[in-house]
Amino acid sequence: MNQFDGSQSLQQSLSGLPQWASEHILQQINQLIHYEPVIGIMGKTGAGKSSLCNALFASEVSPVSDVAACTREPLRFRLQVGERVMSIVDLPGVGESQTRDSEYAALYWRQLPRLDLVLWLIKADDRALAVDEHFYRQVIGEQYRHKVLFVISQADKIEPASGSEILSTEQKRNISRKICLLHELFQPVNPVCAVSVRLQWGLRVMAERMIRCLPREASSPVAVQLSAPLRTDAVNKKACDDFGETVGSVVDTISSMPLIPAPVRAIIQAVRDTVVSVARAVWNFFF
Template sequence: MKNQDGLQPLQDSLMGLPEWASERVMQQIRQLTNYEPVIGIMGKTGAGKSSLCNALFQGEVSPISDVTACTREPLRFRLTLGERSMLLVDLPGVGENKQRDTEYATLYHKQLLKLDLVLWLIKADDRALAVDEQFYHQVIGEQYRHRVLFVISQADKIEPTDSLGGGLSAAQKRSISRKIVTLHELFQPVHPVCAVSVRTKWGLKVMAERMVRSLPRVASSPVVAQLQRPFRTEQVKEKARSDFGETVGAALDIVCNVPLFPAPVRTVIRAVRDTVVSVARAVWDFFF
């Protein structure tokens, strides 16, 4: 029902178009509002992939691939919240078996084409990063660097550990800062490296914001819809709202560039574009 309430103002903003052209645009917009994002998560055994997902997202998780299957294949899960869903792909970690790393290279090439983003978890106390570095540069390469967000997990375990078991100490935060610098030097990532501690709830809000900023525009809004409430900050929602407006504008551009469309119709589409984008931003809450 909310989707229909949001679609009506968009439909009204297209009233200057012929009905067949308006319906073509609305078809594109419906596809955008129903987009199912796909996020890959990788990291060595014990990196805390499941706990991070549970901390970030509020939907119900259900397996859509055989969880008893060989771990050389990625496990796929659907995260559902109301009528919305997203896919989580649990990718096998590298560096634990040299023979399998060769197989993983082929697997990753296939998966990267389907993923909106990869969360690459590296444990805060993991110093053996040579294999990760080699795999990243050889397999991810320049083509997919923009799809990887590095996350330092279990930040509370970095030295010097707090014997009292509380939050991160000042010394630990300095160690994390040095670790972030190291990862930037090794991987030269497109997106800023994040650091989190699920146990102490440290860094999760910053990571959620950076994740949304790292996503393709079409994926940011449906991912925001899945976030736990504390991470749906005004900055996060505004980024998603802006992305949604731009994706609707891009949908108009696609329709406008259809060769069979008469020139007068294209002129009208261009004339209403800014209005439609503004309306899309205004009705964002109806959809997400």
């Protein structure tokens, strides 16, 4: 079965509906399948944003725009796997200077509504977090906290750093302490992750958390972009379930439209669970 067969299966599950309802639902599902997520990534200079992106995603990260630094606009990168596209917005890290931070606050306010998720990188050995905390409370605020996933980067550099190829027990203990510290400081909505790209440590857990933090419409298109080792069964199951639930929401929206005759509403509601089941069954052929 291919994408065409998947579309045919969805179409058949809607065959009992009036044509206008079937076409409207299929149009909305098609938009879901081709949704283009946007993920912001921020962190101070040297936090390892580029190396993390290269470790997470399968395709080459290519710049969309070559923005001069003086414009204070974030760099935007495009990722593509087959027909699926997503963007990464490289947001400037805070704490360089008070003047810059006030400019960045305005920049973030413009960007935050457009982002599906913000990966906020904090280096494992970074102890100067007062500016980050202030920025999180004053700029991100209550409105966008749910969009932020804190990531402790370069976990192999936490004390006692040795350059070894595995994390020591003491390092793991200190990473756990750092995670607790960030939870106390920021009181984030989402659990804090810790990764080491050099050691390929923590990436699977982070990928699974990232998929869980994304809006339902964004999880499948992002799952497609993940590098093969990170597309775990847990990632695929969450993305597939999200797709099914989102398709269900599309059917619910059509069903609740005003002026729909009661018999038509009943027919739409009667096929809902079947449509959702078919959407889950054919998910793999779209994503």
